[in-house]
Amino acid sequence: MRKIKLVVFDMAGTTVNEDNVVYKTVQKSINDAGYEFTLEEVLEHGAGKEKHQAIKDVLASKNITDADSNEIFQKFKSNLDAEYEALDVGTFDGINELLRELKARGIKIALNTGYNSRIANLLLKKMNWQLGKEYDTLVTADDVVNGRPHPDMIQLCMKNTGITENKSVLKAGDSIIDVEEGKNSNCGITVGVTTGAQTRAQLETIQPTLILDNLVEILDHI
Numbered sequence: 001m002r003k004i005k006l007v008v009f010d011m012a013g014t015t016v017n018e019d020n021v022v023y024k025t026v027q028k029s030i031n032d033a034g035y036e037f038t039l040e041e042v043l044e045h046g047a048g049k050e051k052h053q054a055i056k057d058v059l060a061s062k063n064i065t066d067a068d069s070n071e072i073f074q075k076f077k078s079n080l081d082a083e084y085e086a087l088d089v090g091t092f093d094g095i096n097e098l099l100r101e102l103k104a105r106g107i108k109i110a111l112n113t114g115y116n117s118r119i120a121n122l123l124l125k126k127m128n129w130q131l132g133k134e135y136d137t138l139v140t141a142d143d144v145v146n147g148r149p150h151p152d153m154i155q156l157c158m159k160n161t162g163i164t165e166n167k168s169v170l171k172a173g174d175s176i177i178d179v180e181e182g183k184n185s186n187c188g189i190t191v192g193v194t195t196g197a198q199t200r201a202q203l204e205t206i207q208p209t210l211i212l213d214n215l216v217e218i219l220d221h222i
Helices: 021-032 039-046 051-060 069-086 095-104 118-125 152-161 176-184 201-203 213-219
Strands: 006-010 108-112 135-141 170-171 189-193 210-212
Touching: 021 039, 021 051, 021 069, 039 051, 051 069, 069 118, 095 108, 095 213, 108 152, 118 135, 118 213, 135 152, 152 170, 152 176, 170 176, 170 213, 176 189, 176 201, 189 201, 189 213, 201 210, 210 213
Parallel strands: 006 108, 006 170, 108 135, 170 189, 189 210
Antiparallel strands: none
């Protein structure tokens, strides 16, 4: 087993159970602009990314170049605000116990996300997760210049927690781009989890160290 000092967990679909509301809202915002995409297409091309980039990549998947992606993004943000105000957000079974066990083992916990800071903190408030208790740092898409799959967010997580050795970092997420981010950061362990955006078959294409059906299973590997 590799000695891990820092775990970097994605939020939606990995530690936060919000029933894919973000990508359902991306789908609605794009389709309301006159296009036709399934949720599966949105997840395939947009999962894990900063959300304006996700919209652009979903559109590009059908070679749509004349859309006003910024206008769609602005509508997405207002639609998402309305969805989140009413949403009952929680976590997955066993995650709170997992966080406590990681803390007991002296392992730092970082959350990173393609959300902006305002949305990420709204989710955490709804879950009653507190900095210094459930997690040690939060890094969002608007904290860095380059979002996933670039290593910038994980590098900032490491800086914020005082971890200097990449191989002592585990990155876990529910999308291919999460795993790519971990690989581009030279993390010691990359984990794909099947509780969110993408399937085991999709995750297998990027060859993470582990594919798990429940994030709690990482305790058997660190």
